[in-house]
Amino acid sequence: MGALESLVRSRSGQQWIADDGGTPFAPESLGEEQLLWEALVGEPRRGQELLAAADPATPPASYVVGQFWEDLLSSTAPGWLRDYHLGVLAHARGDDQRAEECYRASLADRRSAWALRGLAQVAAGRGDHAGATDLLSDALALADDQPTMLLEAMSAAIQAGAPQRALDLAGGAPREVRSMGRVRLLEGFAAHAAGDRDRAEQVLAEDIVIPDVREGELALSDLWAAVHPGRAVPERYDFRMRHP
Secondary structure, three states: OOHHHHHHHHHOOOOOOHHHOOOOOOHHHOOHHHHHHHHHHHOHHHHHHHHHHOOOOOOOOOOOOOHHHHHHHHOOOOOHHHHHHHHHHHHHOOOHHHHHHHHHHHHHHOOOHHHHHHHHHHHHHOOOHHHHHHHHHHHHHHOOOOHHHHHHHHHHHHHOOOHHHHHHHHHOOOHHHHOOHHHHHHHHHHHHHOOOHHHHHHHHHOOOOOOOOOOOOOHHHHHHHHHOOOOOOOHHHOOOOOOO
16 A cells, blocks of 8 residues: 555544555655645644645645545635646546646636646547647647657647648747657648658658657557558557567
8 A cells, every 4th residue: 555545534534444455654755746645634734734835836746536535625715726636636537627627727717737737638538630730839839858748749730630730839849859759750640641751751760769669559650651651660660469
């Protein structure tokens, strides 16, 4: 059992159950990223202070799941971070309407890239990829150093049938983000979809390196086949499953 779960059980009067898996971690093992949750459980006033003082320009340090946390957060004063986490919790249990309400309440208090991204995920889940693109573009303006935000914005634009917008988003990103392998991969797909064959070929010629690519992942070979139909996929781009 994790230290945070152990603390929750202790504060709520629940007993540790051996079948839950091993000896619970000591509270001392909680890291800095869990300070907010530890405080909300053990020192509610301090937890409220941490929520109120949170900087919306800084990514939330960690997340929690479960009804216990939703009830606990609901008992605290409204604020951008509290409402954002309530949105995430509602989203996780499939209540998109409640999630949207919470994300909008968060934005009404303080504007943040994280709540905008949450709204974008709700929009994408409804099939509104154009709306998701708009929201993620706004989020990128607040957090352009976040690769995940750029990848999601580009993906949404491509799904919305706006590949040129995906290319524009990539072009506006900081160089260290734009040069990442998965960003370059999406740039290649966007260029191909936009009819810019030269740019798609250039992306492939410059070698796309994705450190966490796994065997069976077809995106690189699919891009090659789309841009160079009939040509053998180079080994560096071929991660298709091989059977003995």
